[in-house]
Structures are given as structure tokens and as C-alpha cells.
Amino acid sequence: MLPYLTVCYGNPHSRTHAYGWESEAALDKARRQVADLIGADSREIIFTSGATESNNMAIKGVARFYKSRKKHIITTQTEHKCVLDSCRSLETEGFQVTYLPVKKNGLIDLKELEGAFQPDTSLVSVMTVNNEIGVKQPIHDIGEICRAHKVFFHTDAAQAIGKIPMDVNDMKIDLMSISGHKIYGPKGVGALYVRRRPRVRLEPLQSGGGQERGLRSGTVPTPLAVGLGAACEVAQQEMEYDHKRISQLAERLVTKIMSEVPDVVMNGDREHRYPGCINLSFAYVEGESLLMALKDVALSSGSACTSASLEPSYVLRAIGTDEDLAHSSIRFGIGRFTTEEEVDYTVQKCIQHVKRLREMSPLWEMVQDGIDLKSIKWTQH
Numbered sequence: 001m002l003p004y005l006t007v008c009y010g011n012p013h014s015r016t017h018a019y020g021w022e023s024e025a026a027l028d029k030a031r032r033q034v035a036d037l038i039g040a041d042s043r044e045i046i047f048t049s050g051a052t053e054s055n056n057m058a059i060k061g062v063a064r065f066y067k068s069r070k071k072h073i074i075t076t077q078t079e080h081k082c083v084l085d086s087c088r089s090l091e092t093e094g095f096q097v098t099y100l101p102v103k104k105n106g107l108i109d110l111k112e113l114e115g116a117f118q119p120d121t122s123l124v125s126v127m128t129v130n131n132e133i134g135v136k137q138p139i140h141d142i143g144e145i146c147r148a149h150k151v152f153f154h155t156d157a158a159q160a161i162g163k164i165p166m167d168v169n170d171m172k173i174d175l176m177s178i179s180g181h182k183i184y185g186p187k188g189v190g191a192l193y194v195r196r197r198p199r200v201r202l203e204p205l206q207s208g209g210g211q212e213r214g215l216r217s218g219t220v221p222t223p224l225a226v227g228l229g230a231a232c233e234v235a236q237q238e239m240e241y242d243h244k245r246i247s248q249l250a251e252r253l254v255t256k257i258m259s260e261v262p263d264v265v266m267n268g269d270r271e272h273r274y275p276g277c278i279n280l281s282f283a284y285v286e287g288e289s290l291l292m293a294l295k296d297v298a299l300s301s302g303s304a305c306t307s308a309s310l311e312p313s314y315v316l317r318a319i320g321t322d323e324d325l326a327h328s329s330i331r332f333g334i335g336r337f338t339t340e341e342e343v344d345y346t347v348q349k350c351i352q353h354v355k356r357l358r359e360m361s362p363l364w365e366m367v368q369d370g371i372d373l374k375s376i377k378w379t380q381h
Helices: 018-038 051-065 081-091 110-116 139-148 222-260 287-293 314-318 323-327 340-359 362-368
Strands: 045-048 072-076 096-100 121-125 152-156 175-179 190-194 264-266 277-282 329-333
Touching: 018 045, 018 175, 018 190, 018 222, 045 051, 051 081, 051 121, 051 152, 051 175, 051 190, 072 081, 081 096, 096 110, 110 139, 139 152, 222 264, 222 277, 222 340, 287 329, 287 340, 314 323, 323 329
Parallel strands: 072 096, 072 121, 121 152, 152 175
Antiparallel strands: 045 190, 175 190, 264 277, 277 329
């Protein structure tokens, strides 16, 4: 990125001089690097400011373009907030949205998806890997179903690309959202894959000079796009090694914690998941107090986007987690640079503090005495 922040400062859209051509060549290369990671053509990659913008563009763009004939959209209850909020805003414009529930393991029921289609359905949007519980939806099957119904399929793949193999043609994906900082690239950049054949049409959110195939006006930030491209190339080279290593570290973390601490629940399906995102509920411990106790470890109780609110996670509520268990859940993120020592340190601290916090909890004491908490009638003072 450095040369494009300093000496190669041309505007990539300037066609009349060498400075512009130099930046344009860098953008073309970055576009190819992103496309190669997902099996796409580089002309199908639109640079955006991140997956939030990509999701907004895909959902609102497709819905509005086809609104004269189609007014129905299908998504799930566990999508990222920006997908759910885009759908809510479309509902105020007169669109009908079906929010599919998920099963206890966090996966959607394909039969329910089949039954949700209407003659005027224009789009299905289902995320690949969930950002809170790490479950991986059956994208391949969803793609087949959408293609059979001749309905466009969008997936928010921010948590999946560069971590698990993704191929837009094999999976029959028509639109895909990508984020830079989820694959160790810069923040403030992302991409939207938009299929050319069969062609997907969108109404742009932003009007202007018509850059990015007229879908996203505004000068593309060359350094950021170059950073995203480089991150995609590295991710492609390292994917297999990273996945194997992260799986081992995740296994180590979960096995050690569960062997030492009783009443720990792993949220989301055990099999169909990305191993680097682990969500554990520690019964009878307030998640926030555990986070405070583990100050020197970077953890969260929800996603970073919503960790400012004290509501229990809507993703955990959707998989049927009790409110008290939802409040006691912690998300562990294991990545390319996480070491074995860091995992062991986190495990040891986690075990120590869960035991300490439980000893202070009257609920834990009652459970040890064999009292069923569900049978207690609590009175208001």
C-alpha cells in the first residue's frame, strides 16, 4: 500500500496521463486478486467501503431495481445487523420480507426456505459464516434452490472468504459481500461481487461520476483497494495452513476449558462451522464480569458492532438460548497470528475466573444444593 499513499498518487480514473494509468493498473491487479480468491471474473468485483456498504448495496439495489415486478425478499433471523436493518428499511418502502428462523444448531431448515418462495421473490440473502457463533450455512444447497426458483442469491461472506474455500460458480452465488479487515487487510475497504451471467441488475445507492460500472460512484481509494487485493492473495496462499492451525488451537481451547469447568455450553453446530469463531456460555456467570476479569485478553460478549448494547445477543436468542445463558456467553476469536501460548494463557485465566465468579454466585450455590432454578418463584421487592 505504501507507494500508493506517497509517490504513486494519481487518480485511478484519470485517463489522460501516466499518473492515472499507474493507479489504474494497481486497481486492476487488486480486482484480479479479489476475483481469484472467489472464482470470479475481475469485471464482477465492485470496490466498496466495507461489507456493510456491500450488504446495503446488494439488498436495497436488487430489491429496488426489480420492484415493479417483485416485492418479496427472504433472509434469516441471525444475519448481521446491516442486513437486517436494510431489510427493515425496505419494509417501510412496501417490500415484504420473510425472516427465516434457524434451528437450535444455528442452521436454517432448507425445507422452510423452499416453502418461503413466492412468485414475486427477487432475492434470498443468507450469510455464509455467522459472526457471533461461527456456524456455516449450507450455501451450496441454498444456491441450488435459488437457481431452481430463478431467484438471485446474495451471501454476506465477510467471515468466510480467505478462511474457507468459496467459489461463486460452484455455489451458484449471484452477489457476495467481502470485507477487508476480516482477512487482515485495511479497514474502510471491501468489495461486492455482482454476477454478469446471468446478469444481476442493481439500482446504485450513490449517484455521481459512474465509477465501478456505474454501481458505486466516487473515486476508488487506490491504497485501500491494493491492500485488500494483497490480503486476498495472501489468504489464498495461507488458507489451508491457517485452517488446519486454527482448528487445532480451537480444539485445544474448547477441550481444555470443558474438561476443567462444568456447565459450559458451546453455541452453534459442532460440525458445520468455521473453527476460529467460538461462542461459549458459562452458566451462572455474568458474561460482562468475566470480560472485565479477563481484561488483558481480547474477547467479546457479542459482535463488535453491537457490543455497546447490553441486550442479550439476538443471534443467541434466535437459536433458543435462555436469556440468562445468553448473558453468560463469551466469543473467542482465533486467527492467523494467535499463538498456542496465548490460547493456554486464556484457558488458564478463564478457568480461574469462572470458578471465582461462581463461588460468589448464590445461584451456583443453589444449583450445587440440587435446587432447580426454573422451579423458583422470584418475588419483586
